Amino acid sequence: MQMRRRSFLGTMGLAGLAGSTAVTPAAAGSITNFKPRHDYVRLDEARRRPVLKRELFADPVVIESVELLRRDNNCLYRVRSTDGAEGLAVGHPFIAKVSYPMVPLILRRHFEGKDARDLDQLVFNAVERNLKRQGIPLCVHVAGIEFAILDMLGTLADVPASRLIGEPTMSEVPFYLGHHYRNLRDLPPEESLPLMDRDAKETDAKAIKLRAGLGDNLASDLDNAPGRTEKLIRMARELWGDEMVLMIDGNGSYGVTEAIRIGRILEDYRYEFYEEPIPWDWYLEQKQVEAALTIPMAGGEEEFGLHAFRYLIGHEVFQIVQPDLFYFGGMIRTMQVARMAEAAGLKITPHISAGGLGFLYMLQMVSVCPAAYTYHEFKMFNTLDANGTIIPIQSKGDPFGSHDGVIPVPTGSGMGVMIDPDYVATHTVFEA
């Protein structure tokens, strides 16, 4: 069960490592030197390899239109080719609503009239060349548009979207149960653990991720949920026993000192990874935490730039990187991060929010993801849209479900589902 940091770093087998010395607290002072732990030349080569398999399409697939469809807080993306092919995607459940004018005002022109076979470059430009609008509020829409295009291309080629960007590595995705209850972090362990246990029993989960601290970028060097986090760590291990894989998410709650203190308790209780203990953009401080602990560190959920992941991987700030499929701007970009992680002998487990069709996009991605971590985020089959309406979908292949801690990968073409046209018709096209 245990995958302590040294054991999986031992499988790296990397040639040509630059500055590859063992990371110990004593050596921490030199880690953020210009010289990275992993060779940037290798990382850059990995990142630059084409992702979308152009060869599946003999002729151009010209994108005729990219539409944002809205109903109250909910956003859908619809793309059509000049030959009449269509793709659909469902927007991020709570971010898309704050920045949808970006779609007609600045994103459509990056895609309309372009050959969808150039999607790698289109997506790159949409994120990295929109300098003053960069960030999660932009990237969630780039992701939505990309998912719709992959849905269209997969339907055209009659393959699952995943096959457009990679080779299948699994037919079932082992999951870890994420926290999808709001304010779970405000509850004492006696109340929060039974909620998680109910989900765990329902899904026969083999791995569970808990929340530490009070989150919200508090960055406190005091225990900001006094006594509760230690209790949660201990009680969870006692409740589920040694066989359950346990992780914890710090949600940026701590400063360096407190992050290290909590980390040592996690090591004592044999947790498998320790996610984002301090605020996401405290890069050097995060490296200090990493250097002081032996538990594998995970993070990267709030990042939106490729260069940031190049640094996080190159300097091994985390052992497990967690780009969010929406926040980071889609599957092609996530694949580029996965390939960099692979080149460095590190792991990836993409982040996804609860709600919308996130679970589906996650399955498409993970099923072809190199360097995939053992378990992947799953927040139950919650397909509520941003208005709290259940999204009416029908699988184009085998039915969805989980069993024995795994979820079968969608087998239908494109994103693998039909979205009820009557539901889509309740939305209207938004023009700026």
Added chain:
Amino acid sequence: MQMRRRSFLGTMGLAGLAGSTAVTPAAAGSITNFKPRHDYVRLDEARRRPVLKRELFADPVVIESVELLRRDNNCLYRVRSTDGAEGLAVGHPFIAKVSYPMVPLILRRHFEGKDARDLDQLVFNAVERNLKRQGIPLCVHVAGIEFAILDMLGTLADVPASRLIGEPTMSEVPFYLGHHYRNLRDLPPEESLPLMDRDAKETDAKAIKLRAGLGDNLASDLDNAPGRTEKLIRMARELWGDEMVLMIDGNGSYGVTEAIRIGRILEDYRYEFYEEPIPWDWYLEQKQVEAALTIPMAGGEEEFGLHAFRYLIGHEVFQIVQPDLFYFGGMIRTMQVARMAEAAGLKITPHISAGGLGFLYMLQMVSVCPAAYTYHEFKMFNTLDANGTIIPIQSKGDPFGSHDGVIPVPTGSGMGVMIDPDYVATHTVFEA
């Protein structure tokens, strides 16, 4: 005229510097160590000092409403207190339109019902506790709301907005002429320099900032405007002579190698600062460029987080920091950066986009800014709103104008202007 790096660093007079060794290319390897060049304890103390002068208001000023007013692409912010006081601000000329739903959906609740005297904390929470929406598209609206609140509070206290956040350091702001022509970077020097020269003559400018490279985060290690940048650097010096203060903005055009090559040419031609030669989030690489050159480095325009400036200042990645008044979320946050810069013996020259009432907000800020650089960004009195309409304003004090390379600071209360109510009335309140 010359202010080479060493000369103004020589004025630091800092006690308690941690790890303060001279920065030379040879020593570059240790600069990004955990140990910063400047003492973080001092920086944190400087950043945490209250900014808004609560003592000017004996009683709470409760914010009753925060409204976003829209007409097509243009955004205005209107705040009202429960006692009937009102403040107005004009939105960012080209970013506000892409993310205005943020105002009613996520920002209003950070201000409505709160005491405006707590503005430091309200603004901090609005930016730093909106984790998944962080970035320039969020911050421009926080800035707009803050400007409207400062307008209201200044009018109430019958002082210029600047006096609410600092002590006057100048009555006239010496400016450098920024580039406000679109696509100036695409023109050969023979065409771009006469345009700048016309503005320089009209305003009797003593300092001019040019654009290098093709921008757009190209990050190329080839000269991406082949031969043109060298020619521009040389021709500008020849045209304006030794007395003109010249700076250049790289707009993220270069990789490290090319950035250093261009930087050495700038040193030969005695330019005063070198701005953002490589993409903004290439932090370690920017430090490499800084370490290899003697010309003062400037940057920070795309940053939206306080922690980022803490790092940039603490490690002296730039000698001159340039938070944008809108992109960084307003004057209080900019003041916090200015105080950190002051504590480190560095300089600040805030960035501002052309258009809207940017010039006015800049004058308010700079006139009370500690550690202000000698010259400040000015892109002519272009008060076009986001729809290309001239904003009808009337000074509440002395008339506006420039003479002899300086602009007098507004003397009227609040932001110093009345905005024509008929113009405001062409906008309508946006509710999500």
